[in-house]
Amino acid sequence: MNRLLLVLIATALIFTTTAWASEPPVYTGLLSNTGAGGYDTVSYFETGKPTKGSSDFTTQWQGANWRFANAENLARFEANPERYAPAYGGYCAWAVSQGYLAKGDPKHWNIRNGRLYLNYNQSVQDKWLDDADGFIRQADANWPKVLD
Template sequence: MRKIGVLLSVVGFIVACSDGSEITKNEIYSIDGIALDGYDPVAYFIQGEAKKGIDAESVEHQELVYYFSSTKNRLLFKENPSKFLPEYGGWCAYAVAETSSKMEPDPTQWQIQNGELILFTSNWMTKLTGSLKDEWNASPEDFQLRADSNWVEMN
């Protein structure tokens, strides 16, 4: 029963935080034109960690700037950007799966699932109710199927 209450609280919070705007095709979460809050998208795959990029190692891709922690990572991205772009436009995967909404992600809350980078949010509500990533991992394939389906409808 507690789990249902927690889930309802989280879903309510997600709905309240969603800005309600339409998600356009290929929209990637960004702030001021910087994708992934400046985290290196390649580092998740190659180094297995969320790593901040640096100004000297940046690339513009689809009108957004991506930062990288090394020249090697920048060059890998330039060879095949789609391999390293986050799923669901970089929005919180849990919010996409549960409410077909976009919620600001925390780039330090992530995982690679089926070869895809997925991000989760982390805020005061998740500190009270538990990690959305942990909730996702209770049934990762089911959540990913719902998120995939919802994302298609959202676009």
């Protein structure tokens, strides 16, 4: 077989295999294993703004690496990850409400009833904010079925 044909077969197998596999419970991107894009999820609650985490303060949870700005935030997350991790594993909350998955961008966020929600971009977040409570109900009904 020639090299091009082997590459095409290998590519087809990769895409076929990943199409049948369920998605991971935490969005990390294609070339990363870091939740929330490396942002310190505790910082949203503590300072009201996203802060980049450091590789010096890292933990693993639900198959992803999570970074924090300091040891105190790392300890808070480790004591209660469900409180600080973004809803729907950091996937776009609006997309989950619509029944599909899309990346969540840690720069487009909202805290509602003590939960952190990420959205794909600013225009999606604007749409989300028009009826966040309704979209949360829809997303809760779709989660985690959308991972399959």
